[in-house]
Amino acid sequence: MSRKIISAKEFDICVSMSDLVTWEGDDKTPNVDLQAVFAALEIPVNIMELYESYFAHLYNGYGDVHVYHAQNNGGSILAIDLYRELTDQQDLTALSLRIESPAFDQVLAHLRSFFDSATRQVAFEQVSYSRRLREMLDESRYPRQVEEDHDYMQQHFVHR
Template sequence: MKIIETHQFYIVVSMSDLVNWHGDGDDDFEANREIQSAIELLGLDADIKHLYKEYFYQTKTGQGDVYAFLNRNESKNLFAIDMYREVTDQLDIVSIFVSASPKLASIVKAKLRNLFDSASCQVAYEEANSLPKFQQLLNNNKPPITIKESGYRQNLIVQQCG
């Protein structure tokens, strides 16, 4: 019997789990090595430090967009992060979606699993050949989504990489 391979991943952790601090200054942090390595393997230009600053310094509670980074040379390689800040969220929860080409999937899976297993706030981890949440998130044919709890109109911001 052939096993169906995993190519898509969904992870929910605290935004703080995506960086490692090495000092007390505002910029004394770096991207978590596991997530940064996975992003680089996928051939993407997602800057975790920039996203972290965007989330904490520029995004108000009840707001936050989805950022998607697509590899224009390999359409299966994608990283997306939903940075909506729920009104009652005190853990700074973000949702991460990753898709990998079959040749990279097992390596990316190991890195994402290490990220999740070492996270201080482990909310959800899913992997499958095709995740409905993933397809719903990236449906470009719909207008911005209005978040019920705040009325915020969430945008999907797409960046082509490679």
């Protein structure tokens, strides 16, 4: 009897938005490991733009979902939820990622290093099927009201 191995190529990560960048004095740059992940997967995400977009609103209760597809159509995807919950004081951000690449081991090492160096290590899950990723990819769910009694409607943006 042969064994069937189910690959766990999907990830759900939760860290502080501040962990996506590195500060040196007054200057900030994208986290080196996270930038290496996106470069290896050919996912056209601008970490600095996401960071600025997240902090563009002075108050909690705002933020949209952004989905980035690999440029080489290899199936790798990043989905990030920039919504800031009304009671969130740590700027927690949910990232979901599917890795379809021959460089899987290299990308995994950078992804793990990114999480291990984060100041707010809330979640790092490696799974074969991410419900969170599927929800963020489902365009039919948007626009949607994220929190009851709050008039903000979260939008869904796809970047290719």
